[in-house]
Amino acid sequence: MQKRIRIVDSTLRDGMHAVSHQFSPEDMAQIATALDEAGIDTIEIGHGDGLGGTSYQYGFARASDEEYLKAVSGVLKYAKLDVLLLPGIGTKKDLEFAAKYNAKVARIATHVTEADVGEQHIKLAKELGMEAIGFLMMSHMVTPEKVVEQAKLFESYGADVVYVTDSAGAMVPVEIAARIRAVKEAVSIPVGHHAHNNLSLALANTLAAIEAGADMVDGTCKGLGAGAGNTQTEVLVAVLNKLGYETGVDLYKIMDVADDIVAPKMKRPQVIDKNSLSIGYAGVYGSFLLHAERAAEKFGVDARDILIELGQRKTVGGQEDMIIDVAYELSKK
Amino acid sequence: MAQKIKVAIIGPGNIGIDLMYKLMESKYVDLDIMVGIDPNSEGLRLARENGFRTSDKGISAILGNDEIKIVFDSTGARPHLKHAPLLEKDGKVAIDLTPAAVGPYVIPTVNLDEYIDSPNINLVTCGGQATIPMVAAVSQVAEVEYAEIVATISSRSAGPGTRQNIDEFTKTTAKGIEIVGRAKRGKAIIILNPAEPPIMMRDTIYTKVKNPDEKAIRESVAAMVSKVQEYVPGYKLRVPPIIDGDKVTIMVEVEGAGHYLPKYSGNLDIITSAAKAVADKIAQKIVKDIEKEVV
Numbered sequence: 371m372q373k374r375i376r377i378v379d380s381t382l383r384d385g386m387h388a389v390s391h392q393f394s395p396e397d398m399a400q401i402a403t404a405l406d407e408a409g410i411d412t413i414e415i416g417h418g419d420g421l422g423g424t425s426y427q428y429g430f431a432r433a434s435d436e437e438y439l440k441a442v443s444g445v446l447k448y449a450k451l452d453v454l455l456l457p458g459i460g461t462k463k464d465l466e467f468a469a470k471y472n473a474k475v476a477r478i479a480t481h482v483t484e485a486d487v488g489e490q491h492i493k494l495a496k497e498l499g500m501e502a503i504g505f506l507m508m509s510h511m512v513t514p515e516k517v518v519e520q521a522k523l524f525e526s527y528g529a530d531v532v533y534v535t536d537s538a539g540a541m542v543p544v545e546i547a548a549r550i551r552a553v554k555e556a557v558s559i560p561v562g563h564h565a566h567n568n569l570s571l572a573l574a575n576t577l578a579a580i581e582a583g584a585d586m587v588d589g590t591c592k593g594l595g596a597g598a599g600n601t602q603t604e605v606l607v608a609v610l611n612k613l614g615y616e617t618g619v620d621l622y623k624i625m626d627v628a629d630d631i632v633a634p635k636m637k638r639p640q641v642i643d644k645n646s647l648s649i650g651y652a653g654v655y656g657s658f659l660l661h662a663e664r665a666a667e668k669f670g671v672d673a674r675d676i677l678i679e680l681g682q683r684k685t686v687g688g689q690e691d692m693i694i695d696v697a698y699e700l701s702k703k
Numbered sequence: 704m705a706q707k708i709k710v711a712i713i714g715p716g717n718i719g720i721d722l723m724y725k726l727m728e729s730k731y732v733d734l735d736i737m738v739g740i741d742p743n744s745e746g747l748r749l750a751r752e753n754g755f756r757t758s759d760k761g762i763s764a765i766l767g768n769d770e771i772k773i774v775f776d777s778t779g780a781r782p783h784l785k786h787a788p789l790l791e792k793d794g795k796v797a798i799d800l801t802p803a804a805v806g807p808y809v810i811p812t813v814n815l816d817e818y819i820d821s822p823n824i825n826l827v828t829c830g831g832q833a834t835i836p837m838v839a840a841v842s843q844v845a846e847v848e849y850a851e852i853v854a855t856i857s858s859r860s861a862g863p864g865t866r867q868n869i870d871e872f873t874k875t876t877a878k879g880i881e882i883v884g885r886a887k888r889g890k891a892i893i894i895l896n897p898a899e900p901p902i903m904m905r906d907t908i909y910t911k912v913k914n915p916d917e918k919a920i921r922e923s924v925a926a927m928v929s930k931v932q933e934y935v936p937g938y939k940l941r942v943p944p945i946i947d948g949d950k951v952t953i954m955v956e957v958e959g960a961g962h963y964l965p966k967y968s969g970n971l972d973i974i975t976s977a978a979k980a981v982a983d984k985i986a987q988k989i990v991k992d993i994e995k996e997v998v
Contacts, residue, residue: 691907
């Protein structure tokens with residue numbers, strides 16, 4: 371029996387981190403058209419930090435949320451358009467706006483212990499007729515029991531799916547499997563996993579998640595994403611084919627999207643270097659990478675020292691301003 | 704010693720209780736009564752233990768009592784919308800600690816003098832109280848085209864009200880940045896951090912200014928920090944203003960006084976401290992007005 375695995379491609383959202391949010395609406399339309407034709411089920415777009423993310427704190431995107439939504443919603447024939455919203459950054463107004471542009475999926479992302487800040491947004495997404503996904507970030511920071519408690523909160527708000535996310539790319543397969551298995555047993559909605567590749571384990575973790583019961587997983591073409599990037603969509607499709615899972619994605623076509631359309635738009639190679647490895651090792655938010663590299667240069671310190679210190683301070687997603695704080699302090703030592 | 708003005712608190716939650724302790728140190732106001740709706744609430748119990756009158760009949764326990772001149776409302780936006788007209792009709796000044804925004808936004812160090820006679824004063828948000836003084840400090844010496852603030856607070860200090868209305872925080876704070884901070888455009892971001900032991904409230908204030916004058920900005924910011932410290936001693940500049948092209952970055956930390964809420968709850972402390980500062984100023988004005996009438 372072939373289990374169907376639903377794939378969300380986030381090249382146009384998580385991938386935005388790797389290009390400092392500089393894809394143009396035309397770039398997005400072109401990539402989305404090709405992803406759609408390749409058979410990707412769900413396509414996530416927007417600023418790397420989701421709706422309303424354009425800012426000094428996270429970097430200004432090349433275009434507005436509206437321009438991206440407009441550009442992509444016009445070209446999709448089959449795939450569902452997906453937006454990410456981090457409560458505290460984006461607001462319900464942003465979600466209403468996205469729904470007007472035919473966004474069908476809303477992923478409401480909170481830190482793994484703070485699901486309750488997303489209650490209103492999950493409920494609004496449902497009212498707007500969208501599929502609502504609770505997205506628990508930085509799930510490596512807590513025990514599987516805590517992840518379960520928070521996943522159940524999202525389920526109680528009416529979420530259709532709950533995600534266990536490894537935002538820091540800090541976990542190894544057994545840790546992912548433990549969390550996914552525990553959540554899968556505790557909720558009656560589908561469970562998803564979003565991986566990062568800082569420890570070179572994104573694909574291994576994604577497979578561990580699927581074996582532990584995950585129904586839905588994320589990838590990005592060429593692995594384009596925060597830190598060392600994400601699970602590489604085209605590789606994921608190939609591997610799932612070999613394992614006998616059904617994805618609905620055409621392997622040749624998704625390879626072509628990655629190599630012929632996405633690769634030429636990349637600003638830097640998507641590799642694991644000492645800084646992205648430090649992110650996974652220290653367990654800090656993946657999008658800190660480029661901010662830490664800039665701060666390291668400005669304050670004359672080692673980016674690894676900044677990242678390790680941020681890990682020790684237990685920073686969470688979105689705390690990019692702490693990078694300056696830490697870099698400044700290190701430079702005074 | 705001049706007479707003290709009688710005040711009341713509606714809403715005996717964390718904020719109301721912390722405010723009660725702060726008012727005990729006031730030279731100008733005298734807390735008369737704390738009112739709520741649950742007779743068994745911790746807040747009413749603590750108020751009784753500290754020798755204050757209490758009532759579980761809500762606002763009706765205050766209305767008609769002409770001795771009470773100033774009323775703090777720390778209930779919620781919806782109840783305050785009901786309370787505001789009743790208090791005004793009853794001739795009481797309302798200091799609103801909810802996001803209802805019936806009255807003008809007030810930040811004590813920036814625009815209190817302008818609204819000292821307003822029947823209703825809104826205190827924006829905790830993040831607004833912590834960051835708008837910095838935006839205003841930059842505005843005093845430069846034209847601020849855009850200001851963005853990031854408030855990071857410990858998860859433990861974010862109550863259910865904040866959590867269920869997190870959008871209120873971003874919306875109201877952004878508006879306050881524009882109206883009181885005088886930035887042409889404002890944006891606010893809030894982050895909850897669950898680290899144990901809990902982190903202090905930290906705020907980053909980014910402003911976009913044309914041709915920033917580093918010396919003038921540093922001096923204006925330093926002067927404003929001292930002004931805020933007059934009523935929030937734990938307000939500290941973490942990093943002096945960093946100028947990067949047209950971007951100015953300012954970072955502050957707010958340590959609470961630890962009256963009722965622990966010291967890490969600087970976010971709650973700064974709004975209760977602002978409420979006391981506003982009440983003290985209004986009370987002095989009321990006393991002066993009464994003295995004038997007597998003469």
